[in-house]
Amino acid sequence: MASIKVKFRHSSIAGKEGSIYYQIIHQRHVLQVNANYRILSEEWDEKRSMIICRTGSDRYDQLSSTREKIRLDIERLSKIIRELDLRGISYTAEDIVDNFEHYSREYSLFNYMLTQISTLKQRGKVRTAETYKAAFNSLRKFCNDDCIMLDAITSEMMEAYESSLQANGNTPNTTSLYMRILRAVYNRAVENEIIENRHPFRHVYTGVEKTTKRALPIHIMKKIRSLDLSRYPQTDYARDMFLMSFFLRGMSFIDMAFLRKTDLNHGYISYRRHKTGQALKIKWTKDMQHLLEKYPENPTDYLLPILTKTGIDERRAYRNISYNINHQLKKIAELVKADIPLTLYVARHSWASAAKAKGIPLSVISEGMGHDSETTTQIYLASLDTSVIDKANSIIIKSL
Structure with missing residues (x-):
């Protein structure tokens, strides 16, 4: 030997x-x-x-x-x-x-993470890959670019990293997200028998805390809808995209941006969520059509007036447009005296809150949507007949 x-x-x-x-x-x-x-x-x-x-x-x-x-x-x-x-x-x-x-080459933590990120991109999970890359950059900064082997990840190291994230002002949910990503990478290495499981995440927080209030009451949504923003086209556009998200049952902006004209058929929008891949179907209403007709027809294959140019980096364009809209939404928040920071994601929370306020059963829209777990909400939605959800959506839109 x-x-x-x-x-x-x-x-x-x-x-x-x-x-x-x-x-x-x-x-x-x-x-x-x-x-x-x-x-x-x-x-x-x-x-x-x-x-x-x-x-x-x-x-x-x-x-x-x-x-x-x-x-x-x-x-x-x-x-x-x-x-x-x-x-x-x-x-x-x-x-x-x-x-x-x-x-040493293949199974350093950083090299292994980069391999996982590349695999996610190849599978079309670009958003998840971006989140993994954010965690990768954060950990690399903590380690001062020092190469860490997978089997060198210890409980003490993860506790020190958690403390560093907290000291740098990261919220508990952001810290937990990075820990869950690292745990997923680590567990993959364990499953592939590259390393033995030493349970390095047993002393760090990997849960999800309830976030602060992000939903607008229906009377504030009415104020937003009735604002005369004709003199401020950028702000008007931001308001319209915010309302469109609300009308579309709180559809995320990335899903709105990549909706195709072919997704609208026989009065229904059919699409798959970028985040989960879940198939959803939404009835197209006159309120949605009215917003769409305010703008010239999109010359691309996309339905909404978000990504309107060809030959561009669509992911970068989407992020820039999202940033600009959120910037304009801050102005709208001041105009209607909203007591929470206004972003595109607030439309999703607000739809859930409005559904609850209108007495829509929790089996239609779970209380967890925007409060506990988005994944749980999607499970509830998937188990229901689409017409039930469309009826709920009609009730909410008519209340504006």
């Missing part, structure tokens, strides 16, 4: 840091693997082949971290050797090193 030794190479220059390397010995063949860790000569215990960590030293945290990384490297090398032995076939010291270097 192969053996592993941790070695220290002194610097040829006095007072300079030397380097750590691993010595792999198998069938009398010796290979060296550079570990890319550097320490001073006095920080190395030659007899015990380990780093000296003196409590109170300025370099204590750094040296402790390096010692833990070495321990994990040796654990990986030992695992590789055990797996090669179990195969029952001949192998060389070069095979051990090749496997170790392959693991």
